[in-house]
Amino acid sequence: MNQPAASRDGLEAATLKSPSAPCTVKGVVSALVTPFDQGGAVDAAALTANLRHQMAAGIGRFGPLGGTGEPISMTAAERFGVVDTVMAEIGGRAQVIVGCLLPSQAEIIELGRHARKAGADAIMVIPPYFVGAQPHNVARHFADIAAAVDLPMVLFNGPTRCGTALSADFVVELAQQIPHLVAIKEATGDLHVASRIAREAPPHFAVLQGYDELILPTLAIGGVGSFVSLACLIPAALARLQAAFDAGDLATARRLQLDILPVAAAIYAESNPGPLKYAMNLCGLNGGITRKPLYPIKAETADRLKALLPAIRALEGLA
Numbered sequence: 001m002n003q004p005a006a007s008r009d010g011l012e013a014a015t016l017k018s019p020s021a022p023c024t025v026k027g028v029v030s031a032l033v034t035p036f037d038q039g040g041a042v043d044a045a046a047l048t049a050n051l052r053h054q055m056a057a058g059i060g061r062f063g064p065l066g067g068t069g070e071p072i073s074m075t076a077a078e079r080f081g082v083v084d085t086v087m088a089e090i091g092g093r094a095q096v097i098v099g100c101l102l103p104s105q106a107e108i109i110e111l112g113r114h115a116r117k118a119g120a121d122a123i124m125v126i127p128p129y130f131v132g133a134q135p136h137n138v139a140r141h142f143a144d145i146a147a148a149v150d151l152p153m154v155l156f157n158g159p160t161r162c163g164t165a166l167s168a169d170f171v172v173e174l175a176q177q178i179p180h181l182v183a184i185k186e187a188t189g190d191l192h193v194a195s196r197i198a199r200e201a202p203p204h205f206a207v208l209q210g211y212d213e214l215i216l217p218t219l220a221i222g223g224v225g226s227f228v229s230l231a232c233l234i235p236a237a238l239a240r241l242q243a244a245f246d247a248g249d250l251a252t253a254r255r256l257q258l259d260i261l262p263v264a265a266a267i268y269a270e271s272n273p274g275p276l277k278y279a280m281n282l283c284g285l286n287g288g289i290t291r292k293p294l295y296p297i298k299a300e301t302a303d304r305l306k307a308l309l310p311a312i313r314a315l316e317g318l319a
Contacts, residue, residue, distance in 0.1 A: 016146060018179040023122045023152035025183040025206050026224045028238045029061040029097060030054050030231035031068040033273050033280070034082055035288030042078050044085045046286035050232065051089045053285065057316075058239030059231055062086060065099035065111075066124060067161050068229040068273045073291040076107065080114050087118040097122045097154055097227075101161070103130060105141060112149035122152040124185065124227075129162035138164070139174060146180035153180045154227070158187040158210060168196035175205040185210045185227040191217055198222030212238075212264040216257040219245045229272055230264060232287075233279055237315040259315055266304045270297050279305045283312060 035046035051062065064086045065071040071079055083098055090096055098115035100108045100123045112123045125145055127138045146153060155174065159165035165188050166174075175181050184201075186194045187210030194214075198207045198221055208227045209218035215226045215238070231238050237256055244252035267275045273290065274297045280287030282305060290296075 016143060016178055016180070019146075019150050019152050021121075021150075021152070023095075023182050024204075025061065025095070025097070025122070025154065025208060027061060028059055028225060028231055028235075028242050029063050029095075029185075029208065029227040030059050030235065031066045031227055031229045032062055032064045032086070033229075033232050033277055033287060034065070034069045034071075034074070035277075035286045036070075036291055037288060040289070040291060042074070042081060043286070043288055044081065046288055047082065047085050048089045049286050051086065054231060054235040055094060057235035058243070059094075059235045061095040061097065061225075062090065063097045063099060063124060063227060065101070066156070066227075067099070067101065067158065068232070068276065069099060070273070070291055070294070071099055071101060072103075073294075076110065079111055083111075083115055083118050083120065087120065092119070095122075096120045097124050099124045099156075100145075100149075101126045101156065103128070105144060108145055109148045112145065112151060116149060116151050120151065122154055122182065123149060124154040124156050126156040126158060126162050127164045127166065129164070133164070135170060138166075138170075139177070142174060142178055142181070146178050149180075151180070152182040153178075154183045154185055154208070155181055156185045156187065156210070157193075158185065160187070168193045168200070171197050172200045175201045182206065183208055186218070186223075187211060189214065191221065194218050194223060195221040212267075213257075213261055215241060215260075216245065216253050219253075229276055230260065230267060232273075232276060233267070233283065233285070234260070234263065234312060234315045236317060256315070259311070263308055263312060263315070266301070266308055269301050269304065275301055275305060278302060279308075279312065282306065282309055
């Protein structure tokens with residue numbers, strides 16, 4: 001459902017002040033998987049190993065508990081534990097944006113406040129889902145979270161996750177009205193929307209691409225980075241793509257973007273993060289298993305990923 005511009009009436013209930021600590025988001029943000037062991041428990045050691053591997057590969061920003069992290073399948077205590085594990089390992093050495101994508105505003109605020117106490121840099125929020133929220137309700141929802149959680153916010157424009165595609169006009173107005181909003185994970189797959197936001201949003205508001213397939217085109221039209229799941233699998237390739245673009249080496253950036261396309265097509269052939277976790281495990285990384293209602297991937301998807309293993313290793317410089 002596309003949303004028109006936000007009504008300012010939706011923001012009356014909240015006193016909107018800038019967060020006490022500013023946050024600028026730029027570059028590759030890894031949308032982290034939550035590894036579950038064979039018994040279904042959160043594997044904190046595996047999560048820590050993933051962070052170390054990705055940091056060594058050049059990733060400096062992490063997004064635990066986004067859609068890739070399966071937060072809806074976890075208890076509140078488990079979500080808090082993931083945040084604490086990430087922060088204990090990061091220790092101020094990298095930026096952390098905690099996903100607060102829950103259906104209940106009370107749970108979002110509770111998790112956001114825990115993230116702030118743990119030392120996170122920002123939270124990520126998504127429009128309300130299932131309730132059929134109107135534009136003024138969406139604006140009010142974000143404003144209430146901003147008033148309750150003293151952290152910058154990244155807006156997740158992900159219609160496949162929440163059923164609502166936010167229009168460029170709506171996003172721009174939200175960025176103007178809510179000072180906590182500092183960036184957008186633009187995951188509509190529509191470069192026209194991304195380009196409009198990059199052109200018209202306030203200067204402090206950053207555009208991050210949520211589609212691995214569209215990182216370079218988004219950088220070319222004014223985006224400043226990406227917030228993507230494939231950083232869990234090919235972190236070095238994504239870090240090199242961003243670095244090549246920043247250095248003006250468009251030939252290298254273009255080659256990497258094109259080489260990523262078949263990997264992305266296979267990884268997203270089924271519900272994320274099922275194929276991603278399978279591919280990570282194939283590569284000796286710590287994907288773990290998924291939790292229901294995500295089930296093991298189909299045999300044909302597994303075969304497709306196995307066939308791509310040489311290409312994945314080549315992207316990471318391991319061939």
